[in-house]
Amino acid sequence: MQEAPIITNKDLEDIKKLGKICFACTSGEAFTFSPEEKEFLAKIPDILPLKKWWFEVFDSITSSNNKLVSFELKNETLEKAFNFFESSFKEIFDPVFQPKLFLVASKHLENGIYPVVLMSFCENLKVFIIKELKEKGFNDSYLCLISRFFSLLATYFFQAFYSLLFENLFKTVEQLTRKNRFLTLIREINFLIFPENLSEKELFENACHILVRDGGYGLAWIGLIENKKIELKGAFPQNHPYLKLLPRQMEEFMGSDLEEYARKFLSGHPVIINDVCQDKAYQIRADKIRPFGLNSIAIVPILEKEGVIGGLFVYHTEANYFRSDEINLLLEIGRDISLGLRHLRQRDRLEEALFRDELTGIPNEKAFIMELASLASKARKQKSSIALFRLDIIDFSEINHQVGYATGDKILKKLASRLKNFLNGRGFLARTGPDEFAIATTFNDLAALKSFVSSLREVLRKPFFVGDSHVRLEIGIGVALYPEHGEDILDVYEKASVALKKVFRQEKGGLAFYSPEHSPQILQKFHLLGEVERAIERKEFVLFYQPRIDLQNRKVSGFEALLRWKHPERGIVSPLEFIPVLEESGLILEVEPLIFQMAFAFLKKLEDNFPEIRVSVNVSAIQLKSEKFPQKLFQWLEEYVISKQALELEITESLLLEPQAVKNIKLFYENGFKLALDDFGTGYSSFRYLKDLKGIDIKIDRSFIAKVPDDRDQVSLVMAMVSMARGLNLRVIAEGIESREQLAFITGLGVDEVQGFYFSRPLPEQNALNFLQNYDPKEYFW
Template identity: 30%
Template sequence: MWAEYKAEIRDSWRILLKPDLPSELMLSTVLNALPGGLFWQDRDSRILGCNLQFADDAGADPIDLIGKTIFDLRPSAMADAYRADDLEVINTGRPKLAIEEPLLLSNGSITWIETDTVPLRDAAGEIVGVLGTYRDISERRRIDDERFRLAIELAAVRRAAMTSMHDALTGLPNRHSLKEKLRNLLATSIKPEERCAVVAIDLDRLKTVNDLYGEAVGDELLRNVAGILSDLAGAREFVARVGGDEFVLALTFESEAVVYRRLGDLISIFERPLMLAEHQVAISVSLGVATTPADGADPDLLVLRADMALNSAKAQGCGRAVRFEPEMERDARDRALLERDLKIAIRADEIVPHFQPIIDLRTGSVVCYEILARWSHDERGQIPPQRFIKIATDTGLIGALTINLLRRACREIAMHCSGAPRIAINIAPVQLRDVTLPQKLLKVLSDCQFPPERLEIEITEDAIVSDVTMAKNILGSLKSVGVRVALDDFGIGYSSLQYLSELPFDALKIDQSFVKSMTDSTNALMIVKSILQIAKNLDLEVIAEGIETQEQALLLRTLGCELGQGFYLGRPSPAFSIANNRDAEEMENSGPLATIAPCSTRRTASPKVRSR
């Protein structure tokens, strides 16, 4: 900048240099013709002289400025910065150039200037102060700031685009960019015989990992899986993360045998535990496969059909690959229609309770009825409970279904059944994560004037494992008002004994698989005996499920099991038939039973299906 000023001074000097002008006037004219401010000051920052631009910016006459310091003219913070630059030049003897700094003008506004400061020397060469020049760079700063703002905005747009098209955790393409990448892959086949496989991938047991080790380990697992899948993908292939535990892998192939061998290798990788931080994590993957051209050429259709195949794979068990079949699409369409009808049926309170008796094996009397859901569809007839209960659970309808079912059961049992038997209702795992569940159940009991101590809720181990603390709080709230709690399907879980000691159970139900096998299997019989002994030690009531023969009933009674349930003892039936059934039993079985005979409605059939 100083070089520019020197050139400007020379140009001005040539213009103004005239024989009849005194040298002092000539110098003053040159300095005032400069396009910026100019000043010189001593070692203490006292002004020795300046041009008109500097004086105008300071709001004073040039003569009046002589002897003043920068601290007299500028705010202290600004003056300190100027003084620091001056001292650096004085102490080092080197110029300090192109200093961008703010300047307070006489009108109170602030502008930006670029300052050059050089040492001011006397005839002996000693530094006696500084000489400085500056020019206004506000417009340049404005342009630079605008460019910077635009650059920031552009970077933000690019980041937003990156974020919208990629998964933040793994960096993989997300669901939004999957379609475009798949379309590009399908359009760029290198060989005529090349085909594409779209593989929908689900991580089995990711939720268990999160529950056991925390979400940080779960996130690390997802990043590891993303790396494994990315390594499997070739140069033109790719993997995307499309959901919490779901990925899509796009592969190219010429031979189906090759692609299925690759998928077999992928399944094998996840059969071995993965090392994550300090944990060894065991998971598996389920795969659904759709291929071109057999299953379509549209990206959306291929992903949809791969998802249908994945659902089938998960239904068949973990760690397998299933390819799309046309009937899967028909099943999916049928399920969607059934889901729609189920929503309507729940809203219209068309899901009705049936009551299966729980019998005292010593006397034959009914002590409780388990409430089981039944749905008679206008067009399809009776819908199997295992089908509509799963749909209700998957779609979040299970809560409303349970409340409606309990309300009807409370009213119907009071209307049709003499005495005061308990009723038992199943609570789905997802409901035990609803902190408002106790209030919802108790409101129904209050509305129906049904005593809480006559209600028993049945839960399974998988309803507890995700959050034992929450389960303990919810069950504790219900227990405090008299509601009983039973652990269902006891013996088939991994940690049933642990939960018996931690949670406030009143009863446990021996899983029907042991009851069915105990007359033929020594191991099953020993398990039943052990469960009965555990329950006796913990002062818990025991209910044997799935009793289908007299032999099973007699053996359980001999072993000391007090309560039983099963089709031999009584089939689920509507409330209006309960009274008739009980009358028949009382006539047939008066007094303590020497043998346990089937009632009029008992006959061997397939196992029950519950309302959960």
């Protein structure tokens, strides 16, 4: 489909020239009539049967021309058309004829009847008239007079049609220009309202600039209602002198002639003053605005959920400028600005939630990291340095246990406030963890840094008084310097963490600066720790399930739940990489509840069809050494309505040397839990501890199974382990079965259960369910 041609200003000028030529034709010699000729023409309707010929020509034309067929002329309409034609012989030279002609041309144009059809009509009538006159004996001069008359009538018709078409064309061009202006304004405003780094001030000022630049208005400004005042927030031109005369108090409108307008605006409707000089209500302000040539005003509301919060005020130099389409445009722009303002405020609230610590009210680590880039840029320009401090309250969890979490929170608030007052604008403070803070401050020489560090330590030594509690904190401080310790300030921030790690290894409450000999592995571990923390927030940890097979009945007896990390970029991360980080950092305490919840959800899916299946879960050392862990586990089981017999707890044998862990193990056994000693043979257990723990299974580590039955030493060792377990009346589970030969050997020793890649690798939940449904012992056993 071809695009419509664009009408340019040159095209319009050419059309004007053509029109002038056409009009000029009527003033030539051919259209000059003598009084005698005019008198003769006036007698034509009296001496000829024009009406008869009129209807005959109409019937002839309509039978062959679709233009008139579609025009359903009634007798009354035909009669009026004839009366006009008949009168034209007498009135064509009279000034009253032109308005009549334009009215007839307009009616024809509205119905799609163009000059070519009318000319055909006139041509046929001319033939009738000339033929009749000729038969009556009139000479050629009279016949020529008739031709000249019809030529003049046709020219007048063309002039009328041309004028009407040209008038319609200009209206169309004006409408298109107006619509293009509307579209430009809407487009520019829409482009404006959603950039992420835009401020409210920039939104308002840029919107006003667009309205004046692309909308052609004389002045635009935006005001918000604050404390019963209209506060100017943005305008263009920004230095327009009328802005100094704006009314600011809402009370200025109430009780005056403008009160009706004010109430209309506050109810969410636009206010239009299309002539400031004639509008009666506006006369109290007309003298103020008249000197600036602003003659019409449109005010549209800025809306929020709670209602009108401000307005967009637009002025034009022309009176009566704001027609309905212009008002609708400004209402649309008002809605767009309202939407943009709502977006900005939602963004600010989101940033408040994302970048501010809820408890202390100071910035969080995300905000701190963002600020570091700005600080580094300034430091480079000023050729100064930045000291980055990592602060960690030592054993704060113990303080929480002693004084309670509510008091602990109050201490954190007081510490944040104390640090904020100490800095007093000399640096950037953030809370970066449950009991951790960070400070960034610039310095020009080591003497200034030394003074700052000394004052900081003095502030931290002071005790905290919360109610009846008197607490003195021990705080470790790690320090790294930018750019002395690196060109990348984020790496320097991590090096401050490395220095803090050194404090914990040396003394409580100490301070350490980063030094290059600190191990790169520590930095790598900190990077991984950050990723693990984000993984917990994003719920990237999942459970995979590896089936265990009972060698007595060769059925699936249960699954071991194994924690896996589904990294969004690296895929499944090896547990050997992240489990040590979870345990060393204590984050395992955050993950372990999720592990039990996922395991319980899996058990619920097994209840109906496989009620005999157990799921074994590995319990971390830090959890098993906690006095509160048994109570938590009992509570979780109750919440999920899970039988204790359906759950097996796997523990590492080194925990048999921990009194609290042994106490918890015995408590679990007495309460009917299944227990298994994981990775047996790799830790520190002794037979003395094993014989005291009744009902515990031992799992022979895969490292002992790997070389059987080919390695005779390994065979002897595994046989000894099985024999020892039998002597203590303990069940035996062998891990790491990867071949049929290993299975045959282990089965021959009388081992109770096995698991390993020979049967299945650890599987996602649905795959584990599929394995259970499709499991056939014949595929694995002889």
